[in-house]
Amino acid sequence: MPGRWRALIPPGALRLPLRDIRFWLVQAVVVGIAALHLAVDLLSAEPDAIPAGIPVALLLAPVSYAALQYGLAGSVATAIWATLLWLPDLLLPHDQGHIGNDVIELTLVIAVAVFVGYHIDAERRARADVRRLTGQLLQVQEEERRRIAQELHDESLQLLAHLARSLDRMETSPSAPASLADGLGEARSQALDIAGRLRAVVAGLRPPALEQLGLTTALRGFLADAAETSALCTEMHVTGKEKRLPPEVELAAFRIAQEAVNNVIRHADARKLSVALAFEAAGLRLCVADDGCGFDPARLTRPSPSRGLGMLGMRERAEIVGGRLTIRSAPGQGTAVEATFKPVSTPSG
């Protein structure tokens, strides 16, 4: 039986936010309401100076606020505190006639506290589950990218290099007919061209510089490639003291920049693209801005079958490592995608 009850109460649900000053302010509001009610009852000769139900109804405000902010533990603690503070009033001689009403209303306040608090906790747990699953999904996606990159590198790229070498040998062989030499040379440069493109795909799937050289270098390389393959004029600003960050933060920042830059290339019709990376005391700030056509960010919140997943993915990636994503854009005013990550310690080793 106790085990069944324990299963109903999720871990952490009974933890009170005792260190949060706002929690104590809420309790102070409850004290204020109870004191006001008691004072009116003591000082007024009229037993019904305040319309019945009003003081108890006032308690719903701090109880609901506590539920929204702190979940079940906060709302139930506030409701119990309110009930305790109501006791002196219930014992007043001329208030005896109202005891029944007050007790019913206080029971209602406690019921509201339990109901709202429980549902807020359930909602938070569901959100945490979605976040955990999204995190796992992104991790699986990264592992899959890594595997494909490895296979492309170890097999396809090696085969192409081998093919280019064979064609080169055939072209330069003295026994090769002169009529074939031109064709062989062209085939070799095509093989090298395909290898170059494939290498870019591999770099996109698994940026090698990120793990070895860090975020700044990897981003510079990625931006240089983007400038080469598009007509964009790109620039990168790095401020603050550069340092290595935990791999998951570097990967999140890199993937966000990658998606934001790809969006500029695909949608913005921009001339300029700038990437800013700021290593600040408040954490890491990444901003990808363009001077293109812009768009209405409110559009992203409307459900649509053709809606892309890039922006959603960027936000999830930032939030999973404790960061935040902000999108500033308006039609004709360019777009700025900013991701901030809280201060993080340098990984050991």
Ligand SMILES: Nc1ncnc2c1ncn2[C@@H]1O[C@H](COP(=O)(O)OP(=O)(O)OP(=O)(O)O)[C@@H](O)[C@H]1O
């Ligand atoms: N830099 C930008 N300039 C102009 N419009 C943009 C920019 N970035 C995003 N958008 C608009 O926001 C929409 C949503 O972007 P999102 O990255 O979520 O999806 P997508 O790029 O269309 O598809 P996906 O990223 O899933 O391949 C885009 O379709 C585009 O209309």
Ligand SMILES: [Mg+2]
């Ligand atoms: Mg996109």
